Amino acid sequence: MKRSLGVCYYPEHWPEDQWPDDAARMVSAGISRVRIGEFAWGLIEPKPGVMDWGWLDRAIDVLADAGLEVILGTPTATPPRWMLDRHPDMLAVDATGHPRRFGSRRHYCFSHAGYRAEAARITEAMARRYGRDGRIIAWQTDNEYGCHDTVLSYSPAALSAFRNWLAQQYQSPEALNRAWGNVFWSMAYDSFDQIGLPNLTVTEPNPAHAFDFRRFSSEQVVAFNRMQVGILRRHTAAPLTHNYMGREVAFDHFAVGADLDIASWDSYPIGFLSDRIEASDNHKRHYLRQGDPDMQALHHDLYRAVGRGRWWVMEQQPGPVNWAPWNPAPLPGMVRLWTWEAFAHGAETVTYFRWRQAPFAQEQMHAGLLFPDSSDAPGLAEAAQVATELKAMPDVAPTRAPVALVFDYASAWAWQVQPQGADFDYFRMVLCWYRAARELGLSLDILPPDTNDLSDYAVVLMPGLAQLSAPMLAALESYEGRALVGPRSNAKGAGMATPVPLPPNLPGMDLRVSAVESLPPGVAEPLSGGGTIVHWREHLDGAADILETDAAGAPLIARMGALTYLGGWPDDTALRRLIAAACTEQGIAADPLPDGLRLRDTGSHRFAFNYGKTPVTWEGQVLPAAGVAWRAL
Amino acid sequence: MKRSLGVCYYPEHWPEDQWPDDAARMVSAGISRVRIGEFAWGLIEPKPGVMDWGWLDRAIDVLADAGLEVILGTPTATPPRWMLDRHPDMLAVDATGHPRRFGSRRHYCFSHAGYRAEAARITEAMARRYGRDGRIIAWQTDNEYGCHDTVLSYSPAALSAFRNWLAQQYQSPEALNRAWGNVFWSMAYDSFDQIGLPNLTVTEPNPAHAFDFRRFSSEQVVAFNRMQVGILRRHTAAPLTHNYMGREVAFDHFAVGADLDIASWDSYPIGFLSDRIEASDNHKRHYLRQGDPDMQALHHDLYRAVGRGRWWVMEQQPGPVNWAPWNPAPLPGMVRLWTWEAFAHGAETVTYFRWRQAPFAQEQMHAGLLFPDSSDAPGLAEAAQVATELKAMPDVAPTRAPVALVFDYASAWAWQVQPQGADFDYFRMVLCWYRAARELGLSLDILPPDTNDLSDYAVVLMPGLAQLSAPMLAALESYEGRALVGPRSNAKGAGMATPVPLPPNLPGMDLRVSAVESLPPGVAEPLSGGGTIVHWREHLDGAADILETDAAGAPLIARMGALTYLGGWPDDTALRRLIAAACTEQGIAADPLPDGLRLRDTGSHRFAFNYGKTPVTWEGQVLPAAGVAWRAL
Amino acid sequence: MKRSLGVCYYPEHWPEDQWPDDAARMVSAGISRVRIGEFAWGLIEPKPGVMDWGWLDRAIDVLADAGLEVILGTPTATPPRWMLDRHPDMLAVDATGHPRRFGSRRHYCFSHAGYRAEAARITEAMARRYGRDGRIIAWQTDNEYGCHDTVLSYSPAALSAFRNWLAQQYQSPEALNRAWGNVFWSMAYDSFDQIGLPNLTVTEPNPAHAFDFRRFSSEQVVAFNRMQVGILRRHTAAPLTHNYMGREVAFDHFAVGADLDIASWDSYPIGFLSDRIEASDNHKRHYLRQGDPDMQALHHDLYRAVGRGRWWVMEQQPGPVNWAPWNPAPLPGMVRLWTWEAFAHGAETVTYFRWRQAPFAQEQMHAGLLFPDSSDAPGLAEAAQVATELKAMPDVAPTRAPVALVFDYASAWAWQVQPQGADFDYFRMVLCWYRAARELGLSLDILPPDTNDLSDYAVVLMPGLAQLSAPMLAALESYEGRALVGPRSNAKGAGMATPVPLPPNLPGMDLRVSAVESLPPGVAEPLSGGGTIVHWREHLDGAADILETDAAGAPLIARMGALTYLGGWPDDTALRRLIAAACTEQGIAADPLPDGLRLRDTGSHRFAFNYGKTPVTWEGQVLPAAGVAWRAL
């Protein structure tokens, strides 16, 4: 696999006579790819039905003539203002019933048929014009589905579509009532047309109702994307991708990804640390200008799975951003580190967002590789350094990690619908497990929840899977490595109901979770092997071997054959200990790394990354803050 | 009085062939009563006007045949979905103007005449069918009035009813304008039809306006309940009750209770600690699995007063619940402790919620006496132990406590409408006083605000009564014990106005509160006798004897005859000291108990309860954590 | 200049036979002015078109006959209820789309033409009746524009007016699109009628859109006030004023003030400390009963500038208020201290709010100079003491301070629209700078942002001016003192765009801010000269001399000629050091004062104020807590 650098560029933001110089400077920095077009609907179709392709034709000419490969986006995340005159009801509606109006982006409801037809029309028009243009080496559909909380819409269009979806799922109101348990609180429906969206109820709605709305909403995103994919495929042979946003779990990225060729995601390490990671103030201060040391890696591995091996970083933070609560600048070297980390996890391309900082509109405080006055911003030199370093490196072949972690979007919805503890969150738990494994120097692969074979992995991590799929249950049945499973595993059946026999009901394991407890911050229960249980604990019984208990001897961790069940949320100390023990048993090296150091193996090299603020020694080599090192394996 | 145990049961949730076994297991656990029916409207009347009594007849048969006494609830808290087709405007509206929709429970506005007629119709139908059935030993109206903040509704129906209510109260707009002081800010009305509900005003509405809306809203609940009571009385001689929810003060429980025969309440000690008690993190961690040691006792005493001596716990937490921010499990023994504590306070019946944990819908994470797979949950054995212990105990006669505390719902509304300090809350203050008394080993009675005779009590506690009733003023005039009164006592006249002469204007006491201060957290002013003043302090003058002052000598506590006035909110140390001194003066023993220990006397026994996590010694006896002990008096 | 005391009085709240005694007691306390009428529309015009002047005539008679000078307010902040029958759509609408309803005050949208006409009508009526009455010595327009967040309205009237305003500003949609950068995210408009208000957008709206809405909204206030001024001027020669509210920055007070003769403001030191100052809990506890030692002074200097030398305190807190989160009472002496501080800053009149505490309606917990029972409240004696002291003092002439600070409302809007860090606030920053200067014993003048001559000031402080005006740039060009400029200075051009060349682009200074960083709480970067940078830091380059750096040597403070640029937000230590150094260089004494002590020079005297809780020594004199001292200069 060849690795390359790219950049996001908005020719429509700049005078046309600046384009050639911009393109030349990209190339001279070692950038070979450029993403364009994804917000340009208003330029392409300034009036309804009146197309202006000229500027885009010329932009592609200039960029391609400079030697750049073009990635072209469909512009459906930003319908122009005139669209609202045609479809006044196309806007999404928030959970309190307020429309989400024009004036920024993503102002559409996925369920609105009229807008979907318009999106098909512009996709078709772009595909016809550029689909067979060899200079376009990939297409991006829309932009960051779900960003700004845009998956769930409580609009009339969504209501109507949800009723239809339910009718197809359940076929009769009686079947729905049974599945949801609507005998409870006299909630039964006589007709699908009586069912509302699960917002504004007096107290919480039926979790089955809320969960089905989450499933429905995710499928609306999948269908919207599939519509674009279907059109594009008829006109182009170029690979298709979508740029997912970090920690966006409101729709099933595996399902969207199944229709695409390449997964890509938008990596903003410092923005994410400030905006969307549960961590202590100390942690946030320590990694202020580096970003969390595991957040990006987790996403890299996730999108490698979503892309079935092929994945990019479509937007890479190059300096301070504008959208987090606080927006410090990266430590010198971090842009290079982040880029190399992506490549170490198997990225084909890392594309910086954006070329030149815009002096106007919403993102004017978002850094680019150039300052607004066109002078070099610090990211540019770091990108250029990576480009140079890349040339000296061999191509890489895909490889497999020794340890796998199973990730499931539906579990994120299940635990949002029914957290049972105010700070229980699926992604948060997964990141804790992933972090513990990384602190042991492990490389991981991420697996989707319908994986039917685990035999390639010596150790498998499975925290919090609400419902185990049939293939996964089968895979566990024959699994001979070591799987760390739980808590809350297999705790939900259809309709978000508690299954009887009680969870986890794992193949061959006589173990029952009879009761669960959520624990407030500050409560930590010692685990007999070391570390503590926080946030969540379960009451276990059954014939499985008890490995660890609480201080009173109540079982917390049990084992039967290949399966170890964790009846609680272990803290970092305990997780590291448990994962290390599993690895040791399976002959995988797993030794705690110095603070801030992380490793990742490709097929050919071991990479080391220092996320810390001070130098750290790795294999006799001193890595400065933000330092990257590698050696051949 | 005989004491008994009961359980809440939903036959409609389970296959009919499971009912006999369920009933038999209840009986064998020592449970003699079962509450049913209160959410079953959709089962009883699946289509408008089409009644299905068969299943309920059979359920009563099965339960009664097993020897269980049935408590039957009217199902008006959960009108079926078809009700909304008949009355689309029956929903309550929240303070921001959004309807509170179908999909959970309590989705009705108390002021909606159409729904009220429907509620009368179903009550009449149930009363006709079962009113003379001797197996039904009590009726419950509706379920947890006010739960989920459902007393206040800003609907068109509420607006119309409020205007009518005001017209009857004031007879003329001029009278209302005078009473409210609408000369202020040119707020006068020319007609009752110009008056709106006190929501969405630019800044705070007139407190008189807001307070009248609170009074009106409370009376709507009273009227709704009275409607059901009137119907039931025509058909049954069985006692009537309602199950009040803990710390629900939005309507006057004394007024609802006056129409009923028995008061009952729903006791969730661990849920309440997490969800609705102001306490330090330390306190919440210490009592994580026990619940606050005074919260239940306060409610027990309150509902003994509301029920004029007759009261039950209608729902007793049996394990972890689902609705609090965090939901840990009870310490082993706590279910027994809570049950015995209720009996020690005079409960006739303690009914566990619920029999078997439901595997579906909103409360599937709420424990029962059985796990969802029908195996025994820990609460069952504790209930059975209490049943056995009860048999060995004599019946008890009502008794009177030596100390009384006056509780007044209207004061809760007054101080919510006009807190003057952001964290000032009436219930919070009452719980502080009650706690201090309990820490001294005292048993208390609670008195309603219109009590006209205090002579049975050596010590009376009267914190924060916004307006002293005429009977209470008369009672104080002749009182010869010791009353601790204040702060904010008698500070409001009609229309929430400040009376002149200024408060507290107590009989025979020359004392004036000229100014008041609210104090932020962290500010504590030393009281000359020990302890501090927090949250609230007053400036006192007058000829009353000054008992205590602040560090600068400004008066804070004054006395004249039987009355001691507290010009501030004493902390726990000071409250204990002041109450102990009053008791000592009156010859009542009042000695601080060890942490977590609480006592309660019945007519025949003294009970001791260890709410702590570690053993504690009481009268030479070691009580383990969650321990209960008693001795004859 | 003569100095006088006044009081706010509501004759309509009291029986007419009480007026003469009230007036006599005012006079005997040394009060010579009385403000009336500003909420009395409902009394003056009880029915539409039916005027009742009698009571007001008689009130003026009584007050004037007692020797009091009358300040008369237009009552447009409290339109009566009947107004809404005439103009149902006159209400403002909040950012979530909810109307802000009748039942308190300020229930009107500034953009509603119908209400504006009504306000003109009542103003005209009052002006005709009393404009030539010599007993009215000043007029107040409306009351506290902007209070309760009433400048921004999202009503249909505001939408329509905003579109018209934009059409006049930009003349064509194309020009607006260019100015706003609407090429971004395809946000271009084809017509002004397509533009919405910047609320309820999916993510943040274009900052240019939001900022123009702020400018528009401010101008609506200016126009509303100008309408009243125009009418009043035709009928009266008395000076006109408006009473601004503390820390109200949603409209341009300089622009409103330009139409008036006198500025006045409403000073609530203890309410402000609790309600609207960012400070540590320690600071808030330390100044609990004194108020922040710099908040009032800053406003005094600001309104001296807004009034072009003539200014009053129209409402002075006399005791505890009712509207802050917590409402403690002033330390004895503080009412006197606050009053003298206003005079030391050049106030002509200090008017207490209010005469007698009202026993009814919203402000019944707000102290007056009398308690509700008409007895003296503590503030009365302190006011009387000031009156006595005033007599012994000479008249004062205006004077000029040696140090100036530039204050700009548009910068407050710019940084609210685009804070870039969650806790970045313009007013907060200005108060930090002002505080540091005051801690050095300095007296300051405040200058508007269009100042064209700085030569009268040896030192000028200019924090955070989003855009430097042409006159200010010219003034800086020729300035020979020492100007401390930055951070974020001149960082915005038209349309909130980042200017190129990049900021600060100061005259004669080769310095560029290439990147900025916002820093979360707890992050502080050492400054080489001492102290730290918090909240905000910038990356500087250019040929200007570097005065100070961070620990790594990166420039943070630069100088060229008279200009020192601060590339960050210095903490109090650093600010004091930097301001002291500038003063020392310019020959101005600037020595740190003891904690809580503050100084202020008039033309004739130096005043000292002890805001602390303990005595402090100043020039050999011991000032007790709340002490005031002065000596001739």
Ligand SMILES: [Zn+2]
């Ligand atoms: Zn096609």
Ligand SMILES: [Zn+2]
């Ligand atoms: Zn709303």
Ligand SMILES: [Zn+2]
């Ligand atoms: Zn005129």
